[in-house]
Amino acid sequence: MEPLTTVTLIACSLVFLFTAYWALLNFKITKNLPPGPLKLPIIGNIHQLKGGVPHRVLRSLARKYGPIMYLQLGQVPTVVISTPKLAQEIFKTNDVVFSDRPTTIASQILFYKAQDIAWAPYGSYWRQMRKICTLELLSAKRVRSYSFIRDEEIMHMRKSLKSSAGRPLVLRDVLVQLVNDVICRATVGDICKDRSTLIDVLFDIMRAVTSFNMASYYPRLQFLNVISGKQAKWLKRQKQLDIILEDILEDHKNNRRRGDNDQEDLVDVLLRIKEKGDLDQPITNDNVKGVILDMLIGGTSTSSMTLEWAMVELMRKPEILRKAQAEVRATAKGNTIADTDIQNMHYLKMLIKETFRLHGPPILVPRLSRKDCIVDRYNIPVNTRILINAWACGTDPDSWENPESFVPERFENSSISYMGSDFELLPFGGGRRICPGIAFGIGIIENALANLLFHFDWELPNGLKPHEIDMTEAIVLSNLPKIPLQVVPIPLSQQK
Template identity: 35%
Template sequence: MVSWEQLIINEHSAFSWLLIPFFSSSIVVIIIITLLLKLKSSSSSSSTTAKKNIPGPRRLPIIGNLHQLVSALPHQRLCDLAREHGPDVMHLRLGEVPHVVVSSSRAAREVMKTHDAVFASRPSLLAAEMMTYAGSDLVFTRYGESYKRLRKICVVEVLGAGRVRYFRPVREEEVADLVRKFSRRAARGEAVDVSREMFWLSSRITCRTVLGKARELDDGFLRMVESVSEVMAGFKVSDLFPSLKFLPAVTGYKAQLRRMRREMESMLDGIIDEHKERRAEGGGGNEEDLVDVLLNLQASGSTDFSLTMDNIKAVTVVSSDKLIILCLQEVFIAGVETSATAIDWTMAEMMKDERVLRKAQEEVRQVYRGKTNVDESSLHELKYLDLVIKESLRLHPPLPLLFPRESQAKVEVCGYEIPAKTKVIVNCWAIGRDPQYWIEPTKFYPERFADSTIDYKGNNFEFIPFGAGRRMCPGMLYATAVVKLTLANLLYHFDWKLVDGMDAENLDMTEAFGVAVGRKCSLCLIPIAYDDVPI
């Protein structure tokens, strides 16, 4: 069985696997004939406005500009093309679908603030088949009263500052368990796979936050996840070639995904039913999880909003099992993958720059001097660590292309007319490395933020790792709380060295394309205990 890593992470290209079904299926002749007929019928009515007004590279028949994205990771290649063809906005045709790539702060401001209501996120065919509630979630709900009320629920009640503070004990307990685990490894002189450990830490924190306990995933569920990975390519092709919307049905992908959707629905129904039964029996404990919060809101009716079971399931998917999210990589990216990726990149950058590592460690050890554990009470005093995290997010935004959007009407951006039904991609990775805004943009230098008011909260469009505007990531506070607490503990309790005498300059920082863009190689380090931690 093909693993999801093998499918979505290709060492040569993140897009080359899109073409696999064309050359491995017996229906290749039907596909080619369909595309040629579509090309002929649309040649006279193609988007002349986009061609005339928006700069972009020349394209080939049928595949458009897909061939120009097979030599590098998407965000990197799009950045290179934008520098040559359109520093603000650039037109591409990926398959049959017109795309506009935004690569400057100026253009991002217009798309995500000035005309934010015009650009809506749209679910892919994969999302539509996998999720019956794809229109009931925060990402894909059209802007309007329904969206504003659901957004308020998520930002204020579910992922707001008060709720993040409420779950502080969960984060502190899980990070403390990780420190004890690393201490045992340090006592034996063993290395730890930081990348893998950060993923499981983030998974456990999220599961406890959402479900009240860390649920174990059985082999059957893992097999379902692997199966989803195998059928994703057919839906990817259908998204880029709407004329081939029959492809998932002909190949059997649609039937498989519908079966998997029923399994996922059953799992979510079971989780909700467990919480309802516990509530009916008298509350079942003093601590609430996020499912309880949503059920309370539904029961109270205090939100002036009819919160349906579909809404609850959609929000649950956003925050719960990481492996579901991996399969639905175009639908939701929750705090699990992005938080783990941010920690991994930050540790890797500090290992490459001993000056930054030592300075960050000295700050944490000064602030928490004499304490046996690092809790969240004094995290606000770690000013230099804040700079380190910002710089890591600038260079390595976990979602470099953010969520794709689609124009709902004709609109003008930076003097160019974007037709309706055009997919819009905001390349925040390119914006964060634009020499127009950043001195030595590829250098890891946290001090650049020391005397700067630039932050990642959506007001500075040259730095938007969490997006901006109405559809900015509602989980920003949740993610940054996990990242900062974890890094502070790793820096306080341990000194770190690379395995096998590896030179820091040779540490592999190659990116790997996936749900969140992490490092291609796991970060394996040897912890050296700095203080006495209970084992």
């Protein structure tokens, strides 16, 4: 036999053996799995996620293969849900089955071995911490107690915008600063000495959690994170974060001993509960720091993202901007906007709902099946990752008329809400793992947007026309406009 033929046969044999071994490692009962595209050896369907932002790519695939779709992403079996009807089966019918979170090396390192709430596995610890969050940290009474912080920071935002009157500015910078300051003050108070460093570290953590990481698709190849240097970077950031959070805890403990805590922030509440010591599962400093991290990250990107997209849509459609401003200015009493005023701003609320529908978090935090289950007549094996394409649900043509058009009036006679019971609109998720900070986040968004509309008129810079605004999406920390919105604020006082 010729040498070349021998080498070819050996190479083919090795490829066959490796492929067979890989298939054996990933063997599962494949009877009646949801439909999906053909997968390649080793990589599965990873290559089919290219070509655009993930939520749009996944919706395109779903239109071909179905609203419940099976993908093999490396070693990770994944089911993608793309319609409200099937989202209801996940969040309501089978909520307990799909109430777990996948374990990732990033969540283990950065979130104190998943001892927070968002990434903690479903069980008694998670139920206890969720109860604390609902009844103590983010109750309606507690959220109202932070309204003065929100109002003070909105006042600072107004002053900043007035100082830039008549000049173009990047609105994202202003909105991110506002949301960061509100959430930081409500969570850790005014005594954080390293707030700017803390914010930088938080944004790095969000990048680590949301960015593409090949090793996350191959749990048996975690050494890739070591080789690439990612693990070392995460460990360094986590150590830096831990030093800041430990200082925050010590400062709060000292203030509590001195009795200097007339206004409790979230850290004070957690320390009080920890010190009381009557929990079924006692909590440690790491548990407290994990929950603080959730609070700081949870609303930062989502709230500022929603505000920016709302303003993008308003600048693209001046008639909607004028209608929203007319309502806000007719409803507010005096020169300030109270919470009671906002309750009567019905068009503002419709506008925010429509922004959530088109520009909310596009793909929700993954879930994990805790046991074998049947969804829409298909078998979902245990330990399958579940992705809910909330954007696809929000643009489902069977649920919405003109689904990709921005039309706030569609909610005028609609009872659909974003509280998790209507699966056509899922900016905060649904089921038992729905985001617990809805009231807090909505309070920031409604008040900030109302103030932007009440106190300022808005123009586009450099002769830009509304239809020329770039609507391209960029998945960075969240679903943001690729080109940040630039606007020219005109204070209402100058108009008068």
